Amino acid sequence: xxxxxxxxxxxxxxxxxxxxxxxxxxxxxxxxxxxxxxxxxxxxxxxxxxxxxxxxxxxxxxxxxxxxxxxxxxxxxxxxxxxxxxxxxxxxxxxxxxxxxxxxxxxxxxxxxxxxxxxxxxxxxxxxxxxxxxxxxxxxxxxxxxxxxxxxxxxxxxxxxxxxxxxxxxxxxxxxxxxxxxxxxxxxxxxxxxxxxxxxxxxxxxxxxxxxxxxxxxxxxxxxxxxxxxxxxxxxxxxxxxxxxxxxxxxxxxxxxxxxxxxxxxxxxxxxxxxxxxxxxxxxxx
Amino acid sequence: xxxxxxxxxxxxxxxxxxxxxxxxxxxxxxxxxxxxxxxxxxxxxxxxxxxxxxxxxxxxxxxxxxxxxxxxxxxxxxxxxxxxxxxxxxxxxxxxxxxxxxxxxxxxxxxxxxxxxxxxxxxxxxxxxxxxxxxxxxxxxxxxxxxxxxxxxxxxxxxxxxxxxxxxxxxxxxxxxxxxxxxxxxxxxxxxxxxxxxxxxxxxxxxx
Amino acid sequence: xxxxxxxxxxxxxxxxxxxxxxxxxxxxxxxxxxxxxxxxxxxxxxxxxxxxxxxxxxxxxxxxxxxxxxxxxxxxxxxxxxxxxxxxxxxxxxxxxxxxxxxxxxxxxxxxxxxxxxxxxxxxx
Numbered sequence: 141x142x143x144x145x146x147x148x149x150x151x152x153x154x155x156x157x158x159x160x161x162x163x164x165x166x167x168x169x170x171x172x173x174x175x176x177x178x179x180x181x182x183x184x185x186x187x188x189x190x191x192x193x194x195x196x197x198x199x200x201x202x203x204x205x206x207x208x209x210x211x212x213x214x215x216x217x218x219x220x221x222x223x224x225x226x227x228x229x230x231x232x233x234x235x236x237x238x239x240x241x242x243x244x245x246x247x248x249x250x251x252x253x254x255x256x257x258x259x260x261x262x263x264x265x266x267x268x269x270x271x272x273x274x275x276x277x278x279x280x281x282x283x284x285x286x287x288x289x290x291x292x293x294x295x296x297x298x299x300x301x302x303x304x305x306x307x308x309x310x311x312x313x314x315x316x317x318x319x320x321x322x323x324x325x326x327x328x329x330x331x332x333x334x335x336x337x338x339x340x341x342x343x344x345x346x347x348x349x350x351x352x353x354x355x356x357x358x359x360x361x362x363x364x365x366x367x368x369x370x371x372x373x374x375x376x377x378x379x380x381x382x383x384x385x386x387x388x389x390x391x392x393x394x395x396x397x398x399x400x401x402x403x404x405x406x407x408x409x410x411x412x413x414x415x416x417x418x419x420x421x422x423x424x425x426x
Numbered sequence: 427x428x429x430x431x432x433x434x435x436x437x438x439x440x441x442x443x444x445x446x447x448x449x450x451x452x453x454x455x456x457x458x459x460x461x462x463x464x465x466x467x468x469x470x471x472x473x474x475x476x477x478x479x480x481x482x483x484x485x486x487x488x489x490x491x492x493x494x495x496x497x498x499x500x501x502x503x504x505x506x507x508x509x510x511x512x513x514x515x516x517x518x519x520x521x522x523x524x525x526x527x528x529x530x531x532x533x534x535x536x537x538x539x540x541x542x543x544x545x546x547x548x549x550x551x552x553x554x555x556x557x558x559x560x561x562x563x564x565x566x567x568x569x570x571x572x573x574x575x576x577x578x579x580x581x582x583x584x585x586x587x588x589x590x591x592x593x594x595x596x597x598x599x600x601x602x603x604x605x606x607x608x609x610x611x612x613x614x615x616x617x618x619x620x621x622x623x624x625x626x627x628x629x630x631x632x633x634x
Numbered sequence: 635x636x637x638x639x640x641x642x643x644x645x646x647x648x649x650x651x652x653x654x655x656x657x658x659x660x661x662x663x664x665x666x667x668x669x670x671x672x673x674x675x676x677x678x679x680x681x682x683x684x685x686x687x688x689x690x691x692x693x694x695x696x697x698x699x700x701x702x703x704x705x706x707x708x709x710x711x712x713x714x715x716x717x718x719x720x721x722x723x724x725x726x727x728x729x730x731x732x733x734x735x736x737x738x739x740x741x742x743x744x745x746x747x748x749x750x751x752x753x754x755x756x757x758x759x
Contacts, residue, residue: 150627154591157649161670192594192628196562199592345464369529372494376464379487397674401696402487405673407680486700517697525694551722552692580722587648616657617650 164395178212221307227267229411238355247279249354255284258295261335285340298327348377361391375400385418444469451479459488467495477507493526531559547578554584570597579611590621641665645675646690672701687717
């Protein structure tokens with residue numbers, strides 16, 4: 141196995157500079173071992189003779205190496221109530237702000253994209269039912285979309301194992317899930333019916349446009365994997381899918397500063413989110 | 427339960443009428459110009475229309491959409507429409523142009539040798555940044571060559587910044603020569619040393 | 635490190651430039667934060683308090699002058715943070731634009747910039 145440290149001091153700093161530039165993720169000396177372990181993993185996977193060799197591959201994004209590399213640094217597991225600070229922000233701040241522009245009974249539209257196997261949109265639904273006092277006063281539409289039809293099928297079926305439910309208190313599991321066997325629970329029919337699942341490639345505006353405009357979009361942990369060209373197009377598509385004043389939430393390791401200046405940044409107690417300007421002409425027009 | 431499932435009520439597919447798109451590109455509201463900017467990626471005469479509209483468009487978001495459309499068209503004509511904007515007085519327009527070019531390194535590649543020799547030092551500076559998008563060897567060769575002839579410290583700094591990422595042993599002589607020419611420029615001395623250290627410290631094979 | 639040393643936010647897309655400033659400023663006793671472009675700077679300023687901004691002009695996604703103009707539209711104290719614009723621009727028009735930049739900004743030419751000039755600028759900023 142490789143000796144630690146596998147990278148020289150300067151190689152480590154060079155890599156951190158590169159990662160910071162491309163993704164916004166900050167790594168420094170305390171995270172040295174964490175970073176090196178993952179680099180060595182990828183070096184072995186790509187049969188790279190040296191870090192120099194590997195870094196060339198990474199820079200050239202050979203065989204999609206950037207995505208694999210970034211993947212090694214992000215938590216890829218999906219489960220209910222992942223990043224719940226965004227859910228808190230949803231009911232404390234985002235929805236109340238959106239409601240300022242709506243009449244009672246008017247439709248509130250939320251989009252989870254990519255939705256993977258459905259944990260995220262169902263979490264939103266559950267959260268609203270449990271934490272939003274006004275949930276009965278407004279019509280809410282939740283759409284979950286993904287490029288992968290297999291995960292969409294799974295999402296529609298709504299069957300989950302223990303790990304996916306690990307952040308939910310037993311009382312909520314009892315209330316909203318039916319246990320099918322030792323290892324699986326199915327979310328109740330009313331909730332399955334309350335989320336619409338669709339297939340979408342967010343880089344294709346012909347696919348995103350028909351979804352209409354939303355009040356709030358959750359687009360977590362997908363843009364960080366795209367190259368610059370795809371990020372731009374996806375950002376423009378998502379901008380179109382937001383109502384003026386609407387909000388978009390990214391994954392915690394992601395930042396619009398590496399993606400696009402279309403959105404304004406807004407800070408709330410629980411989260412930093414991005415917003416489509418509320419009025420025509422915005423502050424950046426002349 | 428208040429959560430309702432809606433059937434798809436999305437907007438119908440937009441059928442882009444070229445004449446309308448071209449008109450809206452300069453005469454529409456902000457939303458209309460945005461939509462036209464995106465639609466211009468797929469109509470005949472799009473490059474020319476976008477290039478013209480960019481000269482008078484003040485809204486940064488619409489401009490961004492215009493640049494994206496040009497990059498999506500991606501033809502040599504489209505690239506040639508963006509390049510002159512690297513010379514603009516307006517910093518945000520230059521930034522937009524550079525950001526756009528950054529997304530299409532393959533299309534920009536052929537222009538780089540000329541751009542790196544441009545009379546305007548600021549264009550040479552921005553072009554160094556575009557070299558960052560090239561494969562390691564090519565980037566090193568181009569910037570090594572630049573360093574041996576470049577009279578401006580600021581341009582050398584921009585090149586060295588990229589060489590700190592891509593440079594290999596072959597460029598060490600050029601770095602040393604640059605250090606000798608600009609011994610009185612503190613930042614450049616600092617940057618050259620870092621680039622040099624990073625190149626010299628490159629490890630060879632993994633120990634087994 | 636905790637004490638009451640002032641925080642300077644260095645906003646520049648070059649990692650070497652940021653490293654250079656960090657060295658000078660930390661040695662002089664300041665706490666340094668970094669951002670790679672104007673947008674990241676705006677984000678950072680939502681979470682940290684900075685006493686001074688050092689701003690480059692040419693940066694991806696959001697340039698320095700756009701950043702300053704966005705900043706000045708926010709509420710105080712954010713809008714009032716003094717800024718030192720340090721740029722490699724050589725065009726007279728850019729120099730003029732930078733000098734005309736929103737209040738509380740002063741301008742240093744990159745080519746004039748060295749240890750002493752920077753610290754003088756920082757002390758006055």
